[in-house]
Amino acid sequence: MTAGTGAAVRIDVVSIFPTYFDGLTLSLLGKAQSTGILDLSVRDLRDWTSDRHRTVDDTPYGGGAGMVMKPEPWGLALDELTSTTPPHSGERPTIIFPSPAGEVFTQATARDLSTREHLIFGCGRYEGIDERVFEYASSLGEVRLLSLGDYVLNGGEVATMAMIEAIGRLIPGVVGNPESLVEESHEDGLLEYPSYTKPSMWRDRAVPDVLLSGNHKLIATWRRDQQLERTRTRRPDLLDDAS
Numbered sequence: 001m002t003a004g005t006g007a008a009v010r011i012d013v014v015s016i017f018p019t020y021f022d023g024l025t026l027s028l029l030g031k032a033q034s035t036g037i038l039d040l041s042v043r044d045l046r047d048w049t050s051d052r053h054r055t056v057d058d059t060p061y062g063g064g065a066g067m068v069m070k071p072e073p074w075g076l077a078l079d080e081l082t083s084t085t086p087p088h089s090g091e092r093p094t095i096i097f098p099s100p101a102g103e104v105f106t107q108a109t110a111r112d113l114s115t116r117e118h119l120i121f122g123c124g125r126y127e128g129i130d131e132r133v134f135e136y137a138s139s140l141g142e143v144r145l146l147s148l149g150d151y152v153l154n155g156g157e158v159a160t161m162a163m164i165e166a167i168g169r170l171i172p173g174v175v176g177n178p179e180s181l182v183e184e185s186h187e188d189g190l191l192e193y194p195s196y197t198k199p200s201m202w203r204d205r206a207v208p209d210v211l212l213s214g215n216h217k218l219i220a221t222w223r224r225d226q227q228l229e230r231t232r233t234r235r236p237d238l239l240d241d242a243s
């Protein structure tokens with residue numbers, strides 16, 4: 001608990017590769033954990049197995065390539081993690097399974113999830129998790145299957161890292177200067193304008209004159225035009241969404 005920010009946001013991650021998440025102890029999210037804004041735990045799914053080989057996968061019913069994650073360890077993991085959801089508001093935990101078959105994770109998703117008290121990420125591997133786990137999980141919390149984009153990763157770990165970073169930086173107090181969150185790509189549905197710093201001339205390339213003019217109104221108009229132009233050429237789909 002930190003003065004003025006209320007209770008920590010709790011994030012639990014379940015994975016068979018917990019060391020993937022060592023990077024989350026660095027930088028702003030690492031600091032948020034040491035100051036108590038963020039309560040992050042990474043757990044090994046194999047700790048909820050009971051056989052000698054700590055088995056988490058088996059062959060698919062109906063045949064086909066690859067292996068499927070068994071439901072039993074997931075059930076026990078979810079039972080344990082949801083039974084300790086912080087009780088401040090009676091909010092149910094949000095249980096996220098990264099999946100290329102999920103809805104696309106966007107800045108709006110990150111904003112929504114940054115307001116939750118308890119997020120649980122379940123990282124699938126192999127050909128995925130037994131479908132009954134998702135049904136069971138919805139009896140314990142709000143289940144979201146979320147995709148990073150239209151490509152396939154080897155498992156949910158990298159997607160979970162990306163989502164935790166996008167969500168975590170929106171939790172109040174994580175980013176020191178909250179104004180830096182306002183003028184970013186995707187916050188207003190457009191791509192960010194270009195940025196420059198000193199020197200004003202570098203390898204025969206000049207900083208646009210308008211940025212040296214001191215005329216704030218002109219600078220704001222130029223930046224907006226740059227945002228629109230970049231979005232039109234690089235991401236026209238975003239302009240379609242806005243209209």
Ligand code: ADE
Pocket residue numbers: 098099100146147148149150151152153154155156159
């Ligand atoms: N797991 C594998 N591919 C993924 C993707 N594109 N997004 C989220 N999780 C995934």
